[in-house]
Amino acid sequence: MTRTALITGISGQDGAYLARLLLDKSYRVVGLAPRRGSDMFWRLRTLGVADDVRIEYADLNDAASVQRIVAREQPQEFYNLAAQSFVGTSWEQPVHTGLIGGIGVTHCLEAIRQTSPHTRFYQASTSEMFGKIQAPKQSETTPFYPRSPYGVAKLYGHWITINYRESFGLHASSGILFNHESPLRGVEFVTRKISLAAARIKLGLQDKLFLGNLDARRDWGFAGDYVDAMWRMLQQEAPDDYVVATGVAHSVRDFCEAAFSHLGLDYQRYVEVDPQFLRPAEVDVLLGDPAKAQARLGWSPQTNLKTLVTMMVDADLQRLQSPAAA
Numbered sequence: 001m002t003r004t005a006l007i008t009g010i011s012g013q014d015g016a017y018l019a020r021l022l023l024d025k026s027y028r029v030v031g032l033a034p035r036r037g038s039d040m041f042w043r044l045r046t047l048g049v050a051d052d053v054r055i056e057y058a059d060l061n062d063a064a065s066v067q068r069i070v071a072r073e074q075p076q077e078f079y080n081l082a083a084q085s086f087v088g089t090s091w092e093q094p095v096h097t098g099l100i101g102g103i104g105v106t107h108c109l110e111a112i113r114q115t116s117p118h119t120r121f122y123q124a125s126t127s128e129m130f131g132k133i134q135a136p137k138q139s140e141t142t143p144f145y146p147r148s149p150y151g152v153a154k155l156y157g158h159w160i161t162i163n164y165r166e167s168f169g170l171h172a173s174s175g176i177l178f179n180h181e182s183p184l185r186g187v188e189f190v191t192r193k194i195s196l197a198a199a200r201i202k203l204g205l206q207d208k209l210f211l212g213n214l215d216a217r218r219d220w221g222f223a224g225d226y227v228d229a230m231w232r233m234l235q236q237e238a239p240d241d242y243v244v245a246t247g248v249a250h251s252v253r254d255f256c257e258a259a260f261s262h263l264g265l266d267y268q269r270y271v272e273v274d275p276q277f278l279r280p281a282e283v284d285v286l287l288g289d290p291a292k293a294q295a296r297l298g299w300s301p302q303t304n305l306k307t308l309v310t311m312m313v314d315a316d317l318q319r320l321q322s323p324a325a326a
């Protein structure tokens with residue numbers, strides 16, 4: 001029997017990688033997306049799967065639209081990846097961020113509870129919930145301390161997922177994923193901002209790169225590896241929560257050094273700090289402990305930082321040199 005998987009946030013980075021993974025496993029993939037302007041699905045096209053995904057227009061803030069699709073599709077699996085996911089913007093649009101990252105999750109869970117209770121649910125939780133870290137290495141048992149409206153919204157989404165699991169017996173799991181990047185990452189996030197700028201500077205299209213806190217440290221992995229962990233969570237007999245991370249942290253400065261040196265450039269000549277990119281409350285360091293995911297899911301990261309940086313910089317260089325291929 002063909003399994004159907006429903007993915008919200010299908011037009012985002014993880015939506016594209018997850019769609020490809022599930023299609024490779026012969027799932028029928030239904031993607032939920034709010035209707036926006038043109039070129040919404042460039043990531044699906046880049047991975048060559050745009051024609052294989054059935055798109056349904058729905059907004060997480062429009063509960064009826066989510067419920068209608070869940071009731072009709074009766075999917076075996078539901079991956080909730082939709083969010084206003086840029087931390088910086090969450091201070092500019094805190095209510096919007098909260099409605100999608102918090103209340104929107106409840107809309108998904110209610111749709112499942114009321115119309116398709118057999119559906120297995122994945123919630124995209126985040127290391128941002130650890131914020132001001134309460135342990136040097138964060139695991140499933142580390143207390144949370146979010147530092148942005150985004151982190152606070154996601155904490156609601158995380159706990160409502162656990163609550164529906166405990167209250168109604170739903171197969172609802174939460175992946176606490178640390179930063180994961182790729183050539184499909186949005187340009188507002190620091191890794192892609194750096195890879196794109198390094199490529200532009202190499203080609204003489206840009207002189208400088210302005211960044212905020214160069215000393216922030218993150219546990220960066222590859223999105224292609226991380227969507228596999230999501231899928232593995234929903235194949236478990238019992239639902240649970242898992243940290244997904246590499247267990248290695250680097251600074252923004254390290255990322256700059258790696259990206260520019262890959263192109264034979266010294267980042268110190270090009271990177272400058274601009275206070276406009278500093279945040280009202282910073283998360284200084286995040287470092288995950290993926291031991292539980294390794295032991296229970298048999299998952300481990302396959303891509304180290306050097307490989308990730310190379311992949312991202314080379315993709316940006318190629319896109320700039322032959323834009324039609326992007």
Ligand code: NAP
Binds near residue numbers: 059086177180181186
């Ligand atoms: P992303 O590229 O920003 O994708 C988020 C998706 O959500 C976009 O397709 C976006 O569509 C959609 N969306 C926004 N508002 C919506 C709404 N009201 N209704 C329906 N869809 C809406 O993020 P990502 O990197 O793929 O991350 C996927 C999920 O994992 C997000 O929930 C994110 O918060 C979480 N997460 C990400 C990371 C990471 O490092 N990437 C780590 C931990 C957790 P538009 O672009 O059209 O707005």
Ligand code: F7E
Binds near residue numbers: 189
């Ligand atoms: O920032 C610093 C910034 O925006 C990383 C999202 O996917 O991962 C992501 O959130 C660090 C921060 O990602 C600039 O202050 C310095 O310390 O790439 P980012 P993020 O905030 O960690 C988590 C896990 C998610 O869940 C989120 O959805 O880099 N930084 N200078 C900068 N950041 C940006 N964006 N731009 C700069 O110029």
